[in-house]
Amino acid sequence: MSHPQAIVLVGVIISILTLGVVTVLGSAKDENSTFNTKQFGGHTPGYGTYETTGSVLDPTSLPTDPKNSVVDPMKFLREFNHGRVSHSANGSTVREFTVIASDQSTREISPGVNYNVWTFNNTVPGPTLRATEGDLIRINFVNNGSGFHTMHFHGIHPSEMDGVFEGIAPGGKFTYEFIAEPFGVFPYHCHIQPLEEHITHGLYGALIIDPKKPRANADEMVMMMNGYDTDFDTENNFYTVNGIPYYYMHHPINIEEGKLIRIYLVNMLEFDPLNNFHLHANMFNFYKTGTNLVPDEYTDIVTMNQGERGILEFSYKFPGKYMFHAHKTEFAEKGWMGSFLVTAPENAVNASSFTNVTTAITNPTNGGLS
Amino acid sequence: MERETGIIKDSISKKKIVFFGIVPFAILSMMIVLILSYPSLFFSGQFIVVPEISIEKVEFEPLKIIATVSNTGHSEVSIVQADVNDRIHSAAMEPDNTLKRFESARVIIPFSWNEGQPYGIGLTTDDGTRFEKTIQFATLTPQPTLKQASNFALIGTYVGVIPVMIGLLWYPFIRKLSLNKYNFFLSFTLGLLVFLGIDALLEGNEIVVRDISSAFHGQMLLIMVAILSLVSLIYISSKLMKNARAKSSDPEYPVYTEVSKEDASNVSSVQSSRQHLIIRPVALSMMIAIGIGLHNFGEGLAIGAAVLLGEVALSSFLILGFTLHNTTEGLAIVAPMARNKKLAIAKLILMGLIAGVPTIIGSWIGGFLYSPLATIIFLGIGAGAIFQVVYSVGSWMYYNNNKVLASLPIVSGFMLGIFIMYITGLLV
Numbered sequence: 001m002s003h004p005q006a007i008v009l010v011g012v013i014i015s016i017l018t019l020g021v022v023t024v025l026g027s028a029k030d031e032n033s034t035f036n037t038k039q040f041g042g043h044t045p046g047y048g049t050y051e052t053t054g055s056v057l058d059p060t061s062l063p064t065d066p067k068n069s070v071v072d073p074m075k076f077l078r079e080f081n082h083g084r085v086s087h088s089a090n091g092s093t094v095r096e097f098t099v100i101a102s103d104q105s106t107r108e109i110s111p112g113v114n115y116n117v118w119t120f121n122n123t124v125p126g127p128t129l130r131a132t133e134g135d136l137i138r139i140n141f142v143n144n145g146s147g148f149h150t151m152h153f154h155g156i157h158p159s160e161m162d163g164v165f166e167g168i169a170p171g172g173k174f175t176y177e178f179i180a181e182p183f184g185v186f187p188y189h190c191h192i193q194p195l196e197e198h199i200t201h202g203l204y205g206a207l208i209i210d211p212k213k214p215r216a217n218a219d220e221m222v223m224m225m226n227g228y229d230t231d232f233d234t235e236n237n238f239y240t241v242n243g244i245p246y247y248y249m250h251h252p253i254n255i256e257e258g259k260l261i262r263i264y265l266v267n268m269l270e271f272d273p274l275n276n277f278h279l280h281a282n283m284f285n286f287y288k289t290g291t292n293l294v295p296d297e298y299t300d301i302v303t304m305n306q307g308e309r310g311i312l313e314f315s316y317k318f319p320g321k322y323m324f325h326a327h328k329t330e331f332a333e334k335g336w337m338g339s340f341l342v343t344a345p346e347n348a349v350n351a352s353s354f355t356n357v358t359t360a361i362t363n364p365t366n367g368g369l370s
Numbered sequence: 371m372e373r374e375t376g377i378i379k380d381s382i383s384k385k386k387i388v389f390f391g392i393v394p395f396a397i398l399s400m401m402i403v404l405i406l407s408y409p410s411l412f413f414s415g416q417f418i419v420v421p422e423i424s425i426e427k428v429e430f431e432p433l434k435i436i437a438t439v440s441n442t443g444h445s446e447v448s449i450v451q452a453d454v455n456d457r458i459h460s461a462a463m464e465p466d467n468t469l470k471r472f473e474s475a476r477v478i479i480p481f482s483w484n485e486g487q488p489y490g491i492g493l494t495t496d497d498g499t500r501f502e503k504t505i506q507f508a509t510l511t512p513q514p515t516l517k518q519a520s521n522f523a524l525i526g527t528y529v530g531v532i533p534v535m536i537g538l539l540w541y542p543f544i545r546k547l548s549l550n551k552y553n554f555f556l557s558f559t560l561g562l563l564v565f566l567g568i569d570a571l572l573e574g575n576e577i578v579v580r581d582i583s584s585a586f587h588g589q590m591l592l593i594m595v596a597i598l599s600l601v602s603l604i605y606i607s608s609k610l611m612k613n614a615r616a617k618s619s620d621p622e623y624p625v626y627t628e629v630s631k632e633d634a635s636n637v638s639s640v641q642s643s644r645q646h647l648i649i650r651p652v653a654l655s656m657m658i659a660i661g662i663g664l665h666n667f668g669e670g671l672a673i674g675a676a677v678l679l680g681e682v683a684l685s686s687f688l689i690l691g692f693t694l695h696n697t698t699e700g701l702a703i704v705a706p707m708a709r710n711k712k713l714a715i716a717k718l719i720l721m722g723l724i725a726g727v728p729t730i731i732g733s734w735i736g737g738f739l740y741s742p743l744a745t746i747i748f749l750g751i752g753a754g755a756i757f758q759v760v761y762s763v764g765s766w767m768y769y770n771n772n773k774v775l776a777s778l779p780i781v782s783g784f785m786l787g788i789f790i791m792y793i794t795g796l797l798v
Contacts, residue, residue: 040462040480050434050480054464057452057477112450112467115498230498237500238458245458333457 059111059335060246070107070115070202071123071243074251077221080130080208083137093135095180099126101168101190101203103145110238110245110335115230118145118190118201124243125224125268126205129188131180133212139176143168149198150174152191153207154307156181164191183211184291185264185309200229200270206309208264211293218260218313221253225267225275225304225326225336236271238335239326245335248324252341257319259345263312264290267304275336276303277312278327284314301327316342421447421495423469424583425503427740428491429511435481436511437491437503440474442583451494454481456502472585483508512677514738522674522733529673530666530729533693535722537700544701544708552708553771554783559702560763561787563658566665566699567756569795571596573672574749581742588743592750599754604761607657652717654706654763659721661759662699663728664752670732671748675740677733694794698787699725706763 040056083095103118120126152163157178190203227236269275278301285295290311325337422443429436452461461479492502578588
């Protein structure tokens, strides 16, 4: 070992090893310096809470910023737009709506996640339009987007009102006019190709046509099942009901014990061939497409393909918190879950929250309808 | 007159040289300032900044998965959601969820994971892009406890120290060989070393592909480190040899003793000429030991990292494979110094330790603190060191065989060396 060359080389090795040891010690030092500030992870049964000095990434317990949110799911839930009502010469009811398509805004669709949404009246899903069978529906459609858009309604109407062959150019306008028939639940969406692109970006909503003899009085709500493919790999990154993942998990929907609940459920999910709805600790009557007054099924789970929809009716026998979610559990764990908070009538939170909200806002740029 | 102008021209041209040296830099800086201040002058439309993050390491602790992520894109990025197997989970990010360029952070996901199962860990940035890293085999991340450290030490001893020591036992056998057979074993050693050098580069490349973001140009880094290591070691060793020669009594003392043609045919005269080279073979052996030590350090890093990353369950078969593979390394060390008259047992053992012990140290570092970048740097240094040894042994043989390497014992030894390594490598 007297040779200087060898000594230098040994020196090189020693310094390399020292470097490694120093790195180990350096990183060990980092881990010791924790000041406990925030808790996370506690909401999931079976997991402890953890404390962190850093940022919490928690879509299931943090509300999104309402200012930039793509929709207010609580407002959307019971908001039915009956349009501006007038009467035609023959005495039938005319309901006039204004719907504006846009495709330039980037909004928060899940806590921290910003996505370029294409919207009808500034929200995803678009407004729920409501009429009674036989009414004349008139929709003043304005395309404020940068590309062609249309409104295509399901239901019975003439060819030129189908919103398929007459694309509306950017800045263009079109009036869709048809008699509301038959009664039921119908999706509407943009029908410009690529369809998948226009739909998955958010251009859809629900049209409810009530039977002439109204259904029984109920606490009514609309639930639109959708998804977002935020990284454009033709797979959904987020699944929701009413636009924001997990929203009704941290904002449970208040309902009254024993009260009839009616949900207008529509599936506008892209990419995945099916979606479903499962109600906990209860059963519901299901009216497929809502076109019949006799229930098709008494069940606790309903599975729908793209564009399918129906009406659910149920009431809760016991108070407490109950989940509802996609029984395709993958979707549930990517955002499609929510909860009902059932309270006894005497403890009911606010009776007014159960009455249907009827809006006739005249300023369409504000997200309202006229 | 002409001469005067010539002088003036000279002084002008010196200024000109300075001027022309600066001009390109001045223009370049103006360009940079202009582009940064008025990007719209040069580029129409928006700059689209594509976020890029890379999940470098995933650790498994009881009821917790911890991912280390770094921002390898060109701009600041926020990470807003975490998932396991594409299912969103609540998580925390330390120090925080906004990463500047090349900054890294830890994402802590409370999760009840199962031993031995594969997991995909996903992170979503604020523009909705999801990045994923797949772990083949979830296993409790080794904690730097004494027990785990001694486990690694035991594995390192079996894989690194014992095989090299076994290989050293060939020393008396090689001592008795004729020149041709000796050449055969020496070139056999060269074959082993070339294999190990290439192996280190390939292993480094695997890590680059698997764990290193393209932003770091990992392949180029690996090759560059190997070349730097090779060139600087060649320079250092030749410098040291020159100094040694300067100090010796005979100023004409050659680095490599050249042997005349008549002498070459005579084994005894070769041995006598080697009298002058007593230091050289020992130094060569030492260099080989160090080179192999660096290689084994990299091997240890790889073993430790494999355990950490859950890539392999270290089986007894795998350890046996490494043992067989590394036994040949002992042979490489003894070959050059086998012709020494003096038996140097102590030196041999020391060399064996230099070659073998780094495996243990490597497995500690690899197992407790896996850094892909550090690993490829070590592997690059190791590869360079091995190629330097190949160069030294090669030139030593070249001068001791009358500048002829294309003899049957040498060529066949070299080829067999590579082949044996390949065969034993199949066991790993």
